């Protein structure tokens with residue numbers, strides 16, 4: 001039944017709204033993924049309940065159970081690979097992953113980040129964008145490479161920064177766009193439409209606009 005769907009494993013750490021956007025698109029028949037497992041490093045992640053509600057297989061690989069990052073990365077890799085995914089999706093996964101882990105999934109590890117990369121890698125992106133007086137902010141979907149939040153960009157969405165914005169109001173505006181471009185980028189991957197040349201993502205073999213696709217959906 002799932003033969004035409006791409007096998008994926010999704011990693012989360014928290015509330016799981018991006019996971020939910022993916023689940024919703026799969027259920028709507030617009031995103032051909034076979035979600036083989038949702039794995040969290042945090043046993044209390046709200047996203048685990050979302051996954052269970054969608055009858056998905058869930059697992060917890062707690063980073064606290066391992067002595068160091070290498071041991072955690074190894075355990076996580078083993079848990080993932082038991083499901084033989086062709087794509088591993090970081091949907092609000094908040095642990096830094098080591099080089100060996102990332103290289104193991106080269107070209108099949110995708111992340112969503114709440115900024116217009118290369119601006120504001122790392123944490124507290126909304127507060128930093130506000131403090132810098134940015135007039136635009138947004139979200140990026142990118143392939144993961146060993147440098148944090150620096151891999152080739154698949155899709156971006158821009159939102160305005162409005163007078164009176166707080167980190168919370170700005171985050172909410174960005175999150176709405178995350179929920180749009182994340183499933184879209186995963187669909188492109190699942191349909192085999194993405195490739196990487198010279199560190200840039202191509203869609204259907206064509207060079208992308210500056211910094212990846214901004215805005216429009218296809």
Ligand code: GRF
Pocket residue numbers: 013014015016017018019047091092093112113114175178
């Ligand atoms: C999102 O803003 C995502 O971009 C970032 O972490 C947040 C996760 O939110 N990587 P959620 O768990 O998907 O609701």
